[in-house]
Amino acid sequence: MSLHNRLTLLSTAIVSVLLAIFCLFLYLIAQQYRKHEFLNRLRAEALTAGHLLVGQDRIGPDLYKLIDKNQLTVLPDEEIIIYDAKNRLIYESGTDYLTVTPSILARVRELETTHWREGDREIVGIRFAEQTAPYLIFASAIDSRGVRTIQDLAKLLGGGWFLMTGIMLVAGRYFMGRILQPISRINQRIDEITASNLSLRLPEGKSGDELTQLAQRFNRMLNRLEEAFRLQRSFVSHASHELRTPLTAITGQLQVSLLADDEPEELRATLRSVLDDVRGLNRMANGLLALANASMDSSAVPMGPVQIKALVEQVRHEVQRLQPGCTVELRVESQNESDDDWQLTGSEPLLRTAFFNLMDNGCKFSSNHTVTVSLSATGKSFQLTVHNTGSVIPSDQLTAIFIPFQRGRNASGLPGFGIGLPLTERIVKLHQGQIEVHSSAEAGTTFVITLPR
Incomplete structure (x- = not known):
């Protein structure tokens, strides 16, 4: 019925x-x-x-x-x-x-x-x-x-009851049809919306009733779906491009080596170049896997107690070990707090990846290869600040750098795939936190991460 x-x-x-x-x-x-x-x-x-x-x-x-x-x-x-x-x-x-x-x-x-x-x-x-x-x-x-x-009164009341019930049945059917007419229009429009036609929206009306609110929320959901489809298509397009370039280079080098009669030293140089390309592909694959893991629902990610102060110190030593020419200066405020006061609930592997990406990028883009990291604690949150004095990110690209495979103009000529910052942002949001970026020629570039306790 x-x-x-x-x-x-x-x-x-x-x-x-x-x-x-x-x-x-x-x-x-x-x-x-x-x-x-x-x-x-x-x-x-x-x-x-x-x-x-x-x-x-x-x-x-x-x-x-x-x-x-x-x-x-x-x-x-x-x-x-x-x-x-x-x-x-x-x-x-x-x-x-x-x-x-x-x-x-x-x-x-x-x-x-x-x-x-x-x-x-x-x-x-x-x-x-x-x-x-x-x-x-x-x-x-x-x-x-x-x-x-x-x-006679009983007969009159009984007849009136039957008559009014019939009138109510007819009137109710008419008015219910008028009330549910917006739902029919919504159903008709929903049938017209497909994966290739996500730009269509439901008619919202101007009454402000519950059906209008339902249409508005459905339209907002369609906006999010359309944005997700757009990002997915962009992601696939950029990932295909980034994967095709090193694979083409590897294929070309191997074909040339097979056709040419090179000396052993030349073959070793070719193999070293191919190995570098393979390592780059490996890093990209790991980055894409981490990006996919960070896009999961928080309920699907194992969470536990994390000592953020100790974790930041470990990441600092790891960055300096992998980049010997880089200096990471760590400043911890509220030194009198105990170790338990630096504890939050989260995923230590994901937070380690986010902190590493910011410090590694700071070393990569800093002119003097020096990164300043500040860690502070407030009543309800922790704040991690990563600052460097490298090239400035253009103001019109401050939000684009968090889109996968999108790199700022200041990254031209530097190695990278445009995965690190989007991965960092998703990890922070997965932990119900916020990430901000400020960049200017006078103050340099500063990333600020705020995580709830």
């Missing part, structure tokens, strides 16, 4: 049930009102009979029966019965609709007034004590007019 039909039936059922409850409540109120009014009339008839038959200003039974016969005050099928103090019947209106038992007489004397129902007949019994000796007066009748009125 479609959502349109389900919502229509649900709304109709809810309104129908509420309307039925209201009609039933109205019917019960009317029924109670009829019963209350009729019993009051019966009590009035009993009191009137008491005043006229056994009261101080009484009239004769024959005259009262004459009045009763001409229906001047009687109710439909009315019967009046009067008993004296010794439970002797002293008056009966002439009909024989009601049978009064001794238990009923005793109950009326005890309660002074009571009422009950036998079939369609309503009965009221009262204790009339206008004179010294109390009398028991019973008045009974059938409220045929009131019952017909209540029955």
